[in-house]
Amino acid sequence: MSTAPPNDPDDAAEDAEDIADDVSADDAARDRRFDVELGTTAAVVVLFLVLRLLAVSHWHWNTVAAVADTFDFSDSFAIAFGTIAGQPWVTGVFVAILLPLALIRLLWPLPEHKGQITVSNVLAVVALAVVAFAMTYTYRNPWTLVGAAAFGLVLVLIRVFVHAGVLRRFAVGAITQIALIAGIGILVLAAVDDHPWMSEERIATTTHGTIDGWVLDEAPGFVHVLTADRDVLILPTGDITDRRLLD
Incomplete structure (x- = not known):
């Protein structure tokens, strides 16, 4: 008998x-x-805001400086939302790509992602689904949802039937790098959307006639207006006789 x-x-x-x-x-x-x-x-985030300022200013440096002088970080949410809504076709393409990727990562994760479901994953799926539905309802155009379904089907078929090669690496890489794809999409939107994040107005003045543009800031006694020609005018409030939103 042995003893340990x-x-x-x-x-x-x-x-x-x-x-x-x-x-x-x-x-x-x-x-x-x-x-x-x-x-x-x-x-x-910083690069997104810089690209938005450049795009809205039509890449004219002096206009960028004038717009940036009126910029307030409290406008960041309005800028982000305005960017998503400003270019619906570009937004639709990226939503059609990101929605199936986020769904697959949530419902059918890769082996290295199992047990890593987070609140951010769930919220990303919900947000993308809401944007897709809202765009479909607003524009009466089903192509965002159709594109998402088609791309998701392609990814599923690749994962089921393709076990090696370029297609497999593409599918796995896309699911793994969804955050990178989303970041690229956001920056592309920021660079191509030259529409300001506020509503366009028609402003009647006693000195400049009627001006169509966007009010960047309303300081005491003055209004900063970005015109369609991407000039920034500083108008005394006393010179403004009427302001109306343009449809």
Whole structure:
């Protein structure tokens, strides 16, 4: 009959130290990933706003400076929403790509993504579905939903029947890099949408006649207006006799 050797206190202490070191390393890696993701998100937001200012100004530097002088970060949400609504065909294409990717990642995740369902994944699917429905209802055009269904079917067929090669790598890469695709889509929208984020107005004045443009800012005593020719006019409020929204 054999007896097991007694546990060595030094070995137990070393094992505990190794476990603590592994936990610390994992925590440090997660912190680094979070810092990278946060920094990337901030960079995308800044680049998005810069591209929107450039596009709205028709890439004229002096106009960019004048528009930026009236910019307020509280307008960021209005700018983002206006960008999505300003170019419906471009938005529709990206929604048709992103919606099936987000659904597949949520409902049929890759092996490395199993157990990683987060609130952000669910909210992304809900937001994309709402945008797709709203665009379909507004424009009476089903092509966003049809395109999403077609692209999703292609991805499913590739995952089921193609086990290697370029198509497989394309499908897996698209599902894995959905955040990158979304970021590229947002920046493309920002660069191609030259419509300002506020409603266009017809402004009657005593000094400049009637002006069609967008009111950038209403400072005490003055109104900053971006005209259709992408000039920024500063009008005294006393010179404005009428303002009407244009359809």
